Amino acid sequence: MNKPFAVLPLHDSVCQPPTATQLVVDRGFRGLCHLGVFLILLLVVALVVEIGGKAVPGMQKYGTGFIAGTVWDPNQLQYGILPAIWGTLYSSLLALLIGGFFGVMMAIFLTQDFLPPRLAAVFRTIIELLAAIPSVVYGLWGIFVVIPAIRPLADWLHQTLGWLPFFKSSLSGPGLLPAALVLAIMILPTIAAVSQDALRAVPLKTKQAAYGMGATHWEAILKVMLPTAATGIFGALVLGLGRALGETMALAMLVGNSNQISLSLFSPANTLAALLALNFPEAGPAEVEVLMYASLVLMLITLVVNLVGSSIMLMSQQGAK
Amino acid sequence: MRNLSVSDQPAPSLQRTLAGRSLRSALLSGLAWACALIASVPLFSVLYMLITRGGSRLSWEVLSELPPAGFEMGGGFGNALVGTFVMVGIAALIAIPVGILAGIFLAVLGPGSKLATMARFAAKTLTGLPSILAGVFAYALVVLTTGSYSAPAGGVALAVLMVPIVVLTAEEALKMVPKVMKDAAYGMGCTRTQVIWKIVLPTGMPAVLTGVMLAVARAAGETAPLLFTALFSNYWLYQDGSLELMGPTASLAVLIYNFSGMPFDNQIELAWAASLVLVMIVLVINIVSRIIGRPRF
Amino acid sequence: MKPFMFAVAGAAALVLSSSALAQERIRLIGSGASFPAPLYLAWFKDLGKKNPNLTVDYQSKGSGAGIQDFLNKTVDFAASDSAMSKEDLAKVPEGVQLLPMTAGEIVLAYNLPGNPKGIRLPREVYSNIFLGKITRWNDARITAANPGVSLPDLPITVVVRADSSGTTAVFSKHLAAINDEFRKTLGEGNTVNWPASDKFIKSPKNDGVTATVRQTPGAIGYIEYAFAKLAKVDYALLQNKAGQYVAAGSGGETLAGVKLPPDMVAWLPDPDGAKAYPITSYTWMIFRKSNADPKKAQAMREMVEYGLTHGQKMADAMGYIPLPATVVDQVRTAAASIK
Numbered sequence: 001m002n003k004p005f006a007v008l009p010l011h012d013s014v015c016q017p018p019t020a021t022q023l024v025v026d027r028g029f030r031g032l033c034h035l036g037v038f039l040i041l042l043l044v045v046a047l048v049v050e051i052g053g054k055a056v057p058g059m060q061k062y063g064t065g066f067i068a069g070t071v072w073d074p075n076q077l078q079y080g081i082l083p084a085i086w087g088t089l090y091s092s093l094l095a096l097l098i099g100g101f102f103g104v105m106m107a108i109f110l111t112q113d114f115l116p117p118r119l120a121a122v123f124r125t126i127i128e129l130l131a132a133i134p135s136v137v138y139g140l141w142g143i144f145v146v147i148p149a150i151r152p153l154a155d156w157l158h159q160t161l162g163w164l165p166f167f168k169s170s171l172s173g174p175g176l177l178p179a180a181l182v183l184a185i186m187i188l189p190t191i192a193a194v195s196q197d198a199l200r201a202v203p204l205k206t207k208q209a210a211y212g213m214g215a216t217h218w219e220a221i222l223k224v225m226l227p228t229a230a231t232g233i234f235g236a237l238v239l240g241l242g243r244a245l246g247e248t249m250a251l252a253m254l255v256g257n258s259n260q261i262s263l264s265l266f267s268p269a270n271t272l273a274a275l276l277a278l279n280f281p282e283a284g285p286a287e288v289e290v291l292m293y294a295s296l297v298l299m300l301i302t303l304v305v306n307l308v309g310s311s312i313m314l315m316s317q318q319g320a321k
Numbered sequence: 322m323r324n325l326s327v328s329d330q331p332a333p334s335l336q337r338t339l340a341g342r343s344l345r346s347a348l349l350s351g352l353a354w355a356c357a358l359i360a361s362v363p364l365f366s367v368l369y370m371l372i373t374r375g376g377s378r379l380s381w382e383v384l385s386e387l388p389p390a391g392f393e394m395g396g397g398f399g400n401a402l403v404g405t406f407v408m409v410g411i412a413a414l415i416a417i418p419v420g421i422l423a424g425i426f427l428a429v430l431g432p433g434s435k436l437a438t439m440a441r442f443a444a445k446t447l448t449g450l451p452s453i454l455a456g457v458f459a460y461a462l463v464v465l466t467t468g469s470y471s472a473p474a475g476g477v478a479l480a481v482l483m484v485p486i487v488v489l490t491a492e493e494a495l496k497m498v499p500k501v502m503k504d505a506a507y508g509m510g511c512t513r514t515q516v517i518w519k520i521v522l523p524t525g526m527p528a529v530l531t532g533v534m535l536a537v538a539r540a541a542g543e544t545a546p547l548l549f550t551a552l553f554s555n556y557w558l559y560q561d562g563s564l565e566l567m568g569p570t571a572s573l574a575v576l577i578y579n580f581s582g583m584p585f586d587n588q589i590e591l592a593w594a595a596s597l598v599l600v601m602i603v604l605v606i607n608i609v610s611r612i613i614g615r616p617r618f
Numbered sequence: 619m620k621p622f623m624f625a626v627a628g629a630a631a632l633v634l635s636s637s638a639l640a641q642e643r644i645r646l647i648g649s650g651a652s653f654p655a656p657l658y659l660a661w662f663k664d665l666g667k668k669n670p671n672l673t674v675d676y677q678s679k680g681s682g683a684g685i686q687d688f689l690n691k692t693v694d695f696a697a698s699d700s701a702m703s704k705e706d707l708a709k710v711p712e713g714v715q716l717l718p719m720t721a722g723e724i725v726l727a728y729n730l731p732g733n734p735k736g737i738r739l740p741r742e743v744y745s746n747i748f749l750g751k752i753t754r755w756n757d758a759r760i761t762a763a764n765p766g767v768s769l770p771d772l773p774i775t776v777v778v779r780a781d782s783s784g785t786t787a788v789f790s791k792h793l794a795a796i797n798d799e800f801r802k803t804l805g806e807g808n809t810v811n812w813p814a815s816d817k818f819i820k821s822p823k824n825d826g827v828t829a830t831v832r833q834t835p836g837a838i839g840y841i842e843y844a845f846a847k848l849a850k851v852d853y854a855l856l857q858n859k860a861g862q863y864v865a866a867g868s869g870g871e872t873l874a875g876v877k878l879p880p881d882m883v884a885w886l887p888d889p890d891g892a893k894a895y896p897i898t899s900y901t902w903m904i905f906r907k908s909n910a911d912p913k914k915a916q917a918m919r920e921m922v923e924y925g926l927t928h929g930q931k932m933a934d935a936m937g938y939i940p941l942p943a944t945v946v947d948q949v950r951t952a953a954a955s956i957k
Contacts, residue, residue, distance in 0.1 A: 246451025
């Protein structure tokens with residue numbers, strides 16, 4: 001190694017040129033960091049190759065009929081995941097409707113001076129702890145608390161408003177509504193947290209200007225704060241949707257695992273993730289192809305939703321600057 | 322002023338709207354309060370159920386014994402507790418070094434490089450990966466190759482979920498280290514490795530640890546990736562002098578799932594008790610990570 | 619067979635400076651049917667006490683999953699209520715030995731307000747419930763068979779299996795035998811393409827079906843008798859071929875008439891006899907004939923012998939049917955081929 005200029009050892013300074021060993025160590029460590037980054041990329045590639053590659057035979061065999069098919073019957077080698085896709089989307093959108101409303105309300109509540117800071121911190125902690133509870137515990141809670149709790153309401157709705165497609169069938173137990181309710185609770189923290197960021201990013205002077213024009217507290221919130229933070233809040237909703245689509249355990253425990261397409265909130269349904277959880281442990285090679293295909297579909301749906309969500313977030317952050 | 326002088330009538334309409342507007346505002350505030358309270362109900366309901374139904378069953382016996390067969394009374398989930406620790410440990414051994422190294426690269430070594438952009442994108446994509454797909458991946462990669470359900474297979478599946486959290490939080494944490502501190506060290510002739518080890522890591526460590534602990538907490542509660550990688554076992558990993566890492570391994574999360582679907586009251590009580598233990602583990606990790614990661618200055 | 623596994627286990631044992639006993643210890647891993655799972659788990663716990671060096675780890679996952687694990691070689695043995703298909707048998711070069719270990723009855727468990735016991739279900743009623751044709755509890759065909767019982771005006775929620783199940787295979791075999799329409803439209807097998815109705819709910823394993831029935835008013839589901847007995851769920855009296863209403867748990871007369879062929883697989887889709895319970899079946903353990911590890915093979919033979927002796931005594935108490943003495947002898951002879 002040729003040195004560009006000579007450095008005299010300076011005994012009266014802590015500043016020293018690196019020794020040869022230190023340079024080797026430096027190079028080695030940077031190599032390790034590179035390796036770490038490569039491993040991340042490799043992981044993504046491996047995921048796509050393992051799942052995508054193993055889905056190829058299934059794709060060749062069943063083609064697009066797999067996505068449009070409504071029958072899942074391994075005996076007759078008939079596989080269709082449309083009911084599961086429908087259940088995934090329907091339960092997630094329902095959850096988004098409920099969780100989105102409460103999440104955004106919560107974000108407004110926590111950022112728009114409703115509470116003294118200490119109390120706001122308490123509520124913020126409650127919401128964050130909601131996110132920490134494992135999905136399987138929510139499933140257990142759903143079976144023993146949510147289903148019995150909503151049964152009277154569901155029966156009443158079915159009896160009085162049974163002509164609406166949403167209440168067409170009576171609630172047996174597991175079904176879309178309990179699943180969507182629990183799912184809503186699970187995505188609420190994500191939506192609340194990201195929406196809070198969006199609302200906090202609105203410059204203070206914007207709000208002050210609204211008050212200055214004589215707006216009431218809520219006029220300022222609804223007509224000034226929300227529209228200004230709209231992109232960020234929309235991003236929060238999309239990210240919440242992404243989380244709902246991939247959720248597995250609570251759904252597998254609450255949704256009823258019945259392959260059918262129905263608008264009724266009380267009818268049992270199926271989701272892609274629950275389908276995988278229940279069928280994978282017992283799948284033979286023929287079924288593994290099919291399940292890998294279903295995994296791929298799930299991966300693509302969540303990927304698209306998450307990409308849309310993150311790009312909206314990116315836009316809103318750039319907009320804020 | 323002109324208005325005042327001209328108006329021989331009072332302006333009731335304006336007052337009424339103002340009153341109406343205030344009323345609407347008050348109503349909406351009430352609604353916001355109601356929403357906040359309703360949103361807090363689930364947490365308290367879950368905690369209430371865990372404490373009343375799980376807490377009544379919690380005892381040393383439950384923490385130290387093996388799961389009961391279908392009809393038996395008593396029993397516990399000692400092996401599942403151990404299994405959860407072992408698999409989260411394996412996952413942490415894989416995910417933390419990889420995650421922190423990659424985080425260092427993203428924050429310090431090449432933040433603007435193309436590689437970093439790609440890796441950042443990859444990590445963000447991975448955070449959105451449904452956890453069941455991590456299980457599918459580990460099943461294909463580990464279970465089918467080794468020919469057995471095992472603790473390492475479960476560990477790999479959990480690691481896939483931990484890595485992106487560690488990477489992204491480590492990057493955020495290390496980026497926060499003030500540039501002047503690094504510049505001072507470079508100026509003294511430090512190599513980049515020395516800057517990282519002596520300046521960046523010590524300064525950013527609390528925040529990195531927060532991310533690591535959040536990742537651990539998430540992994541401890543995951544069920545879906547373990548269903549068909551670690552499966553479940555009714556026995557201890559380590560029994561009478563032999564360690565069976567390469568066999569099916571119990572975990573708290575899978576035990577809760579299995580027992581919640583059983584018709585026997587004993588098992589359902591155990592599912593609640595196991596949930597209480599699992600939630601306590603997760604919450605303790607969360608709270609500790611908050612204390613560690615609290616901004617100090 | 620699994621050198622990697624042994625290498626890791628061995629290394630770990632060395633590191634942990636275990637005693638020499640460690641090498642003697644044998645751990646058998648099995649998975650499959652949930653139908654006999656309560657019994658098997660009780661056996662293996664007891665067997666572990668009698669022989670501390672033998673651990674049998676059985677995971678109740680459903681028959682389909684067990685056979686799949688067996689084919690993937692992730693387990694030493696499997697258990698199935700639907701035996702094993704010809705195609706699957708052909709996939710095992712080592713040869714397969716099926717051994718019936720116990721027998722059981724499938725009951726229709728239900729959950730009705732007021733918990734009326736022993737509802738009577740005629741053959742064409744219960745087969746039509748599972749075809750989705752009879753949908754309410756106060757259907758005239760049900761009330762006609764149950765004079766004096768007030769049946770509620772509730773929809774019937776049918777709980778079926780979400781996983782690939784031998785219990786489903788046995789049950790659908792029976793329904794196909796007694797109902798032509800069922801045979802033609804739904805057929806028989808480990809999985810059945812149940813009618814698309816929002817009153818059909820799926821749950822995994824016998825445990826899940828029992829739990830869902832218990833939690834759902836108006837539900838009916840098919841489960842092994844032991845589950846109904848142990849979980850204290852009400853179950854129906856079913857009408858047999860002779861036209862009699864019979865309760866499950868009345869014993870093994872049904873089985874005595876059956877002679878097992880050399881492959882040890884026999885079915886009773888619709889037994890004769892006035893006292894015969896209509897849905898009865900053997901359940902099998904599945905072994906490889908040639909195993910790489912002779913010690914494991916010996917351990918498996920020991921496990922079978924335990925099941926045939928001590929095990930049969932437990933069967934009756936837990937709601938299973940002990941094997942007839944002739945069958946026990948046949949199984950003992952056949953078990954010798956596990957090497």
